[in-house]
Amino acid sequence: MNAIAVTNLNKAFGSKQALNNVTFEIEAGKTTALIGPNGAGKTTLFSVLCGYLQPDSGEVNILGHKLGDPALFNKLSALPQDAQLDPRFSLEKQLCFYARLQGMNKHAALKDTHRVLELVGLKDNFNSRVSELSHGMRKRVCIAQALINSPKVILLDEATAGLDPVNAREIRNIIADLSDQATFILSSHDLSELERLCNHILYLEQGVLTQHQTYNYQGEHNYITLQLCKEPLQAIDHLKQLQDVTHVQQTQSKEFVIEYKADNRQFDIQLLKHCHKLKWQYRQLINGNTLENELFNKE
């Protein structure tokens, strides 16, 4: 079943076409990354999916319901970019209010408020006002509100932007833990983060969905990404000497993507032995192509 189905979506701001005939489907349970440069239309797409913006044309269907259908109130949640809770009220009061709007009774609303605040590491701040919190804590509260009553589809726009590494890791863990219970759509500029969490990519550029594919490394050829500590001389030539290598590409300084025949099951061991023989110290060996290379270094 599709969690989200978008067909021929268009949205323009004056002469700028923010979304140009965007069409895609997201299967329920898949964690999807929405990637693109600044001004590509990511936030516009998020805003349309959440009902904040009306599209000029096209259709959006979420969990079998059209946009704005009250049936979605308890199933779709989001972390909108730059949105803040009311600074005059305590976290508990506001999140309880949201839970009540989602149809929970007072007791259940309070219980769920405590649950989501604990999830984002704010269990000691139930009675704090938003105005008393740091930027990172505010962000975590906003993530907490998106988790109230365990919605089925959760859209997070730049969820970890502005968070310290420890809290960003915590948020990533929460997303990973909940990813089998909900369909997540994440927008971020941190490709390594998306690589860890997502198995589905939407790539937007100038309002056009240029890639819409499941991110995997299966096929006749496999890839290995080798990152070295130092830049060796004639590295590409050395790597091409390995058995079953079909192509080697240097994607950046000290980083090589090696394409090899998929039936060679021992290729990684051969590669490590080869590095050892040449006295190359490796930093990282990635089974597959990195998301960054997949998107920006295609030959």
Next chain:
Amino acid sequence: MSVFRVWQITQFELTRLFATKRGLLALAAFSMVWIMILKYPISHAVPFLNSPEFSDIAQQIAGAIGLRELVKWPEAEFAIFWIISLYSYPIFSLFISSDQTVGDRERGTLRFLSLRCTRDEILIGRFLGQLLIIILLIAATSIATLAMMTYRDTSLAPNGFFLAVKLSMQLAIIAMPFIALMAFLNIVTSSSRLSIVTAILLFTLGSGLITYLASYVSFIHALFYLFPGEQITSIAGQTETKFFDWLLPLIQSIAWLTLAATVLRKRAL
């Protein structure tokens, strides 16, 4: 539209006044102003209105401005309360309801809400919340006036009670379109302050412009029916009031809220 969700939003609005520092400060200022009104204009005017030496003069002056009936009320405190409230509550309503949705919209809080309820529910819930606040404040001041009058003459208490209920309901109806107007201005402006400024310009420049244009094209005068409080002068005397005078604020409220809902449904959050 879900009545449950509208009621949740309305209840939350009440806490804005009674459970936030800003709300409590506004409430304290309101109370101080009304203590002054009760202590000076109301308590000082009553002996003057009831005195045989001055009652004739008072009736002549009141008659000249269409308030003869009020001067005849034995519940003189309520006569003064009515005149002061009739003009102060609409203005107070404009100020107190100047941030129904605009602050939340600018901050992005409406985005959280709109994932949990419809935009119509937010608009109606906030409007009803503000109306409930005004009704509570009107009720509180009329009870204070009733207490003051009962202290002067206990025999007036039963009639005074019914008068307090009647005047409170009438004042709430009068305030209603002012709150609805602010609901609309909140949708089309970018801050509560700008909403107030726009309302002031509407009541001054706007009405001046309509008066000027109506001198050339008479039907333009009908635009005054869009202005909340249009009927205030004709109901001030508490004489035989036309049914239309009480229907008008209700129609205005529905019209402004419908307009606000139409714009809010289409605008980006």
